[in-house]
Amino acid sequence: MENNYxxxxxxxxxxxxxxxxxVPAIVKAxxxxxxxxxxxxxNSSVVRVAIIxxxxxxxxxxxxxxxxxxxxxQLLIDLEDKTITLNPWEGFTITKGIVxxxxxxxxxxxxxxxxxxxxxxxx
Numbered sequence: 001m002e003n004n005y006x007x008x009x010x011x012x013x014x015x016x017x018x019x020x021x022x023v024p025a026i027v028k029a030x031x032x033x034x035x036x037x038x039x040x041x042x043n044s045s046v047v048r049v050a051i052i053x054x055x056x057x058x059x060x061x062x063x064x065x066x067x068x069x070x071x072x073x074q075l076l077i078d079l080e081d082k083t084i085t086l087n088p089w090e091g092f093t094i095t096k097g098i099v100x101x102x103x104x105x106x107x108x109x110x111x112x113x114x115x116x117x118x119x120x121x122x123x
Contacts (some may be wrong), residue, residue: 007034007056015040023049023071027109033087041116048112055103059122066094066114073108077101086110 014037015021021039028048038078058078068075069091077084077092078101084092094100 007036007121009036010031011038011120013038013041013046015076020067023109023111025123027051027072035083035113036120039111042113044117045113046116050110050112052102052104052110053107056101057121058099058101060099061094061096061114061118062097062123064115064118065096066112066118068092068094068102069111069113071111073104073106073110075108075110076103076105078103 014026017040019050026037030051032051033053034056036048039047039049041047052075068077068086070086070088072088075086077086077094080099090113
C-alpha cells in the first residue's frame with residue numbers, strides 16, 4: 001500500500017541538456033510548502049531543486065546515497081543520533097541505508113543529487 005504524503009514531487013525532467021536552468025524562476029513561481037522538481041539528468045543521476053518549509057517523514061534509501069546543498073535558508077537533517085545543520089553554500093551526503101529526515105524551520109531552497117531510480121519518499 002502506497003503512502004500519500006503532502007509533498008509536491010515532480011519527477012519529470014524540466015530542462016534538457018544544453019538548456020539554461022532557471023532556479024530563481026522556479027522558486028518565484030512555487031506555491032507549495034514542500035516542493036521538489038527534477039531539473040536535469042546527468043548520466044544515471046538527477047539534480048533536483050527543493051523548496052521546503054516544515055518536515056519530511058523519517059525514511060531511508062537502501063540502494064541510493066543522497067546529496068543536499070543549501071542555496072537559501074537553513075536545512076536540518078535529522079539522523080538517529082544527531083542533527084546536521086546546513087546553511088547557504090553548505091552540503092552533506094547521506095549514505096544509503098541511513099534513516100533520516102529533512103526539515104526546515106523557514107523557507108529553504110536546496111539542490112539534491114541522487115540516482116534517477118531513487119524513490120524520494122524512501123524504500
